Amino acid sequence: MSNPRGVPYETTHLVRDTCLCLHVQRAARTLARLFDEALRPVGLTSGQFSLLNALNRPAPPSIAPVAQLLAMDRTTLTAALKPLERDGLIAIAKDPDDRRNRLLSLTDKGREILAAAIPIWCDLHGAIEAGMAGLAPDDLRGALTGLSRAKTTASASASA
Secondary structure (H helix, E strand, O other): OOOOOOOOHHHHHHHHHHOHHHHHHHHHHHHHHHHHHHHHHHOOOHHHHHHHHHHOOOOOOEHHHHHHHOOOOHHHHHHHHHHHHHOOOEEEEEEOOEEEEEEEEEOHHHHHHHHHHHHHHHHHHHHHHHOOOOOOHHHHHHHHHHHHHOHHHHHHHHHO
């Protein structure tokens, strides 16, 4: 039985072949798996590496700027922080200037793990960039950055 209001199969192919969201998600999942595997010897996932790297600052940041940098909502970030705190890689302290805020910092153990992870990241990242035949990594980064900043413009257009 055919559904006259169904989506034509050709449309499925169109979305599969042209959808930017799908292509970025697939690439992100592939990269995450590669980095997860590479970082396994130091006990980190790619997401944990990014989080530790985001906390590697001269002064401890609060949750909001870290969430913004990582494009995460505060609730998701808070959940991601818990295992790192439990494992002694980060410390979460009340902000002395505003007791409602929490400040995030790397512990000595967290800095050691991050330091051990950086050469692994450098090697894999370099290999991935070297394998990007015909595409300049800086161009890709620029395009992705532009897309991530365009979210408010796209949201406004879609709802109009």
